Amino acid sequence: MQELWTAVDEYIESHLIPHDSKLDQAAQNTVSHGFSNHLAVAPNQGMFLQMLIQMNRCKRVLELGTFAAYSTIWLARALPEDGYLLTIENRDTHAKMAQYNIDQAALTPEVELKVGRAADILNNLDANTPAFDFIFIDADKASYPEYLELSLKHSRSGTVIVLDNVIRAGDIINPDNHKPSIEGLRQTFAALKNHPKLLSCTALQTIGSKGHDGFAIAIVK
Numbered sequence: 001m002q003e004l005w006t007a008v009d010e011y012i013e014s015h016l017i018p019h020d021s022k023l024d025q026a027a028q029n030t031v032s033h034g035f036s037n038h039l040a041v042a043p044n045q046g047m048f049l050q051m052l053i054q055m056n057r058c059k060r061v062l063e064l065g066t067f068a069a070y071s072t073i074w075l076a077r078a079l080p081e082d083g084y085l086l087t088i089e090n091r092d093t094h095a096k097m098a099q100y101n102i103d104q105a106a107l108t109p110e111v112e113l114k115v116g117r118a119a120d121i122l123n124n125l126d127a128n129t130p131a132f133d134f135i136f137i138d139a140d141k142a143s144y145p146e147y148l149e150l151s152l153k154h155s156r157s158g159t160v161i162v163l164d165n166v167i168r169a170g171d172i173i174n175p176d177n178h179k180p181s182i183e184g185l186r187q188t189f190a191a192l193k194n195h196p197k198l199l200s201c202t203a204l205q206t207i208g209s210k211g212h213d214g215f216a217i218a219i220v221k
Contacts, residue, residue, distance in 0.1 A: 001207075002211065005207045005208050005209065005211070006208065006209040008208065009042055009043075009044060009208040009209040010209070012044050013043050013044055016044070016047070017043045017044060017047055022073060022104065022105040022106070023043070023046075023070065023073055023074070023105075025101070025104055025105075026068060026069060026070050026073055026101040026104070026105065027040070027068075027070060029068070029097065029100065029101055029104075030067075030068040030070065030097065030101075033068075033093075033097050035067075035068060035094075035097070037070070038210060039067050039068075040067055040068060040070035040071060041070065041071045041074070041138075041164070041210075042208055042209050042210050044208070045206070045208075045210070046070070046071060046073075046074035047074070049071065049074055049075060049078075049136060049162065050074050050075065050077060050078040051078075052134065052160055052162065052217075053075065053078035053079065053133075053134050054078050056133065056134065056158070056160055058078070058079065058083075058133035058134040058160075059079065059080060059082065059083045059084065059133055060083065060084050060085075060130060060131070060132045060133050060134075061075050061076070061079060061083070061084070061085040061086070061132060061133065061134045061135070061136070062085075062086050062087075062088075062132040062134070062135045062136070062151070062154065063075060063085065063086070063087040063088065063135075063136045063138070064087075064088050064118045064135070064136070064137045064138065064139045064147055064151075065088070065089065065118070065137065065138040065139030065140075066087040066088065066089035066094065066095065066098045066113060067089065067094050067098065067138075068094065068097050068098050068101055069087070069097075069098035069099075069101040069102050069105075069113075070101070071136065071138065072085065072087045072098065072101075072102060072111065072113075073101070073102070073105045073107065075134075075136060076105075076107045076109050076111050077107070079108075079109040080109065081108045081109060082109070083109035083110070084109060084110045084112070085109060085110070085111045085112070086112050086114065086132075087111065087112070087113050087114070088113075088114050088115075088116070088118045088121050088122075088139075089113065089114075089115055090115070090116060090117050090118065090139070090140075092115060095113060095115040098113060099113050118139055118143070118147060118150075119143065119146055119147070119150060122150040122151075122153075122154060123150070125154070129154065131154055131155055131156035131159065132151075132154050132155060132156075132159060133156070133158075133159055133160070134159065134160050134161075134162075135151045135154075135155065135159065135160070135161045135162070136162050136164070137151065137161065137162065137163045137164065138163075138164040138165065140181070140184075141165065141168075141180075141181035141182070141184045141185050142180040142181050142183070142184035143184060144163060144166075144184050144185060144187070144188040145184060145187040145188050145191050148161070148163070148188060148191055148192070149191075152197050152220065155197075155220045156220065157220055157221060158219065158220060159219070159220040160217065160218070160219055160220075161217070161218045161219075161220065162215055162216070162217050162218075163188065163215065163216040163217075163218075164213075164215055165213050165214075166185050166188065166189070166203055166213070166214050166215065166216045167203070167205050167206075167212065167213045167214035168181070168182060168185065168213060169211060169212045169213065170212065172185055172186065172189070188216070189203075189216075192216060192218060195218075196221075197220060197221055198218050198219065198220060198221055199219045199220065199221040200218070200219050201216065201217065201218035201219070202216070202217060203215065203216040203217070204217070
C-alpha cells in the first residue's frame with residue numbers, strides 16, 4: 001500500500017502544489033547532510049498548514065521542532081511581511097542545518113530560530129511576549145502533553161494548535177506498545193479530551209508518502 005499512497009501524493013503534488021525551488025533546495029540540503037526527508041512534512045501537508053494560517057490570517061506563528069526547517073519555510077510563506085515565526089529545535093546539528101535552509105530561503109517575515117529544549121525556551125520567554133496565532137507541534141512525542149499546556153499559555157482565543165504524528169501507524173491503539181513516545185501521545189489525547197481551554201478539537205488520520213499517521217487540530221477557547 002505504501003507504493004500506492006506515495007504515488008497518490010505525487011499526483012496531488014503535480015496538480016496542486018506549485019513548484020518551489022527554495023523548498024527543493026532545503027530538501028536537497030537535508031539529504032546531503034545525511035538526514036532523511038521522511039522526518040519532514042510532505043509537500044501537500046505543508047500546503048495544508050499554510051492554508052490554515054492563511055484562512056485564519058495569522059501573523060505570529062510558533063513551531064516546536066524545526067528539524068531542517070522544511071515545514072518552517074511552509075509556515076513562514078503564509079505570513080504577511082510584518083509577520084513573525086519563532087521555531088525551536090533542541091538538536092544542534094539540526095539547528096545548524098535549519099538555519100542554513102532558512103537563510104537560503106530569503107523569507108520576508110521575521111523567522112527566529114532558538115536552540116534548546118522547547119519547554120525551557122517557552123518557560124523563559126519574556127512575560128510580555130504577545131500570544132501566537134498558530135502553533136505547530138512536531139517535536140519529541142513523549143513531551144507532547146507538556147508542550148500542549150505550554151502552548152496554551154502562549155495562545156489567545158482563536159489560536160489554532162496543530163500536533164503532528166499523533167497516530168504512528170496505528171500504534172496509538174496498540175495495547176502492547178508502551179514506548180515513551182506512544183504513551184506521551186495517549187496522554188495528549190486524554191488531555192485534549194474536554195480540555196477546559198479548548199473550543200473544539202479533532203484528529204485526522206493521514207496516509208501518503210510519509211506512511212500512516214495523522215494530525216490533531218485544536219482551537220483555543
